[in-house]
Amino acid sequence: MSALTRNLRRVARRQKSCVSTVSNPRGHHMANLVTNVLTRRQREVCDLICQGKSNKEIARALEISPRTVEDHRLGITRKLAVPNVAALVHKILSARIAELEAMHGAN
Numbered sequence: 001m002s003a004l005t006r007n008l009r010r011v012a013r014r015q016k017s018c019v020s021t022v023s024n025p026r027g028h029h030m031a032n033l034v035t036n037v038l039t040r041r042q043r044e045v046c047d048l049i050c051q052g053k054s055n056k057e058i059a060r061a062l063e064i065s066p067r068t069v070e071d072h073r074l075g076i077t078r079k080l081a082v083p084n085v086a087a088l089v090h091k092i093l094s095a096r097i098a099e100l101e102a103m104h105g106a107n
Contacts, residue, residue, distance in 0.1 A: 037079045045072040050089055 038046065041062070048058045055073070059066040073085055082088045 038076060042072050042076050042079070045069060046076050046088070046092075049073065049076075049085055050092055 044062060045058055048061060053061065055066045055069045058069045062069075077084060077088055080088060080091070082091055
């Protein structure tokens with residue numbers, strides 16, 4: 001396991017939201033984009049998506065139907081201009097990795 005992977009796991013254990021503090025490589029804060037574009041509920045769904053939760057798990061956690069979760073996922077991918085949820089998670093986590101590398105210096 002690489003040092004970067006270990007550090008990311010440590011950060012993930014300490015941080016509730018993968019969306020709330022993410023910056024993209026150009027320095028624009030993803031948090032501002034997410035806060036300004038997504039609804040509160042979409043941000044909650046996005047956080048749970050980044051945690052690897054299924055639609056059913058998200059629905060149970062937020063006390064909504066799985067179909068409503070699907071609608072939120074579609075809205076999130078459209079608003080953030082990503083083709084699918086995998087690309088969404090990749091975009092957010094890649095930005096987080098870039099931020100961590102910038103903070104701690106690339107090895």
